[in-house]
Amino acid sequence: MSTLQERLRQILDGPPKISQAALARACGIKPPSVNDWLSGKTKTIEGQNLLLAADFLGVTPKWLATGRGPKHKLPHTLEESNVEAALQPTRSFSYPEISWVQAGSAREAVEVGNIALCHQHISDVWAGEDAFWLRVTGDSMTASSGTPSFPEGFLILVAPDIEPRAGQFVVARMISTNEATFKQLVRDAGELYLKPLNQAYPTRAVDDTWEIVGTVVDGKMPKSVFL
Numbered sequence: 001m002s003t004l005q006e007r008l009r010q011i012l013d014g015p016p017k018i019s020q021a022a023l024a025r026a027c028g029i030k031p032p033s034v035n036d037w038l039s040g041k042t043k044t045i046e047g048q049n050l051l052l053a054a055d056f057l058g059v060t061p062k063w064l065a066t067g068r069g070p071k072h073k074l075p076h077t078l079e080e081s082n083v084e085a086a087l088q089p090t091r092s093f094s095y096p097e098i099s100w101v102q103a104g105s106a107r108e109a110v111e112v113g114n115i116a117l118c119h120q121h122i123s124d125v126w127a128g129e130d131a132f133w134l135r136v137t138g139d140s141m142t143a144s145s146g147t148p149s150f151p152e153g154f155l156i157l158v159a160p161d162i163e164p165r166a167g168q169f170v171v172a173r174m175i176s177t178n179e180a181t182f183k184q185l186v187r188d189a190g191e192l193y194l195k196p197l198n199q200a201y202p203t204r205a206v207d208d209t210w211e212i213v214g215t216v217v218d219g220k221m222p223k224s225v226f227l
Helices: 004-012 020-027 031-039 047-057 061-066
Strands: 093-097 119-123 132-135 155-159 169-174 179-188 191-195 210-220
Touching: 004 031, 004 061, 020 031, 020 047, 020 093, 047 061, 119 155, 119 210, 155 169, 179 210
Parallel strands: 093 132
Antiparallel strands: 093 119, 132 155, 155 210, 169 179, 169 210, 179 191
């Protein structure tokens, strides 16, 4: 029977490859604890950590804890079947929500020591080690008609390691003031601009006073809106 260390290595080594830091974030623990699982220092994962780790890795808690039983959950319609479904693992990734004040120095804001202080949100998009959520403020990205539109309170997932292309949405900061802004990156006559979706706001040229913080790769309305 495989050990916890072997089962974790089997999943983390991919494909796709998953980092220890990403698993730690999903469980709300520090990376050294995950290292203890992988080194064999900790023989079992228990309680909430087991449930969170199994959900994040797309496996059943029983298989992850003991190596017994099905590795992936079977749909109810196949419980009595004598054939095995060719299931694809589903994975989700947890990223911290930071403030607009922190967005200008985002990499420092999502360092390991600060993660425990941040609220976490789930996405099925892998956005990189330094990704983070921001909550949209104001109405500059609320379109008067059509889609897309990002109203105040909308959550956006920012990937600092993905270089944006014209037409994509980005978070940029003004270097002199560290002011962060969420806009669409557009190209006109060979020049790049930060364009709001609300026409009441101005379009700004991306000159040497601006720095792109990251590309927006996912978004959703927070559940609290519907409570």
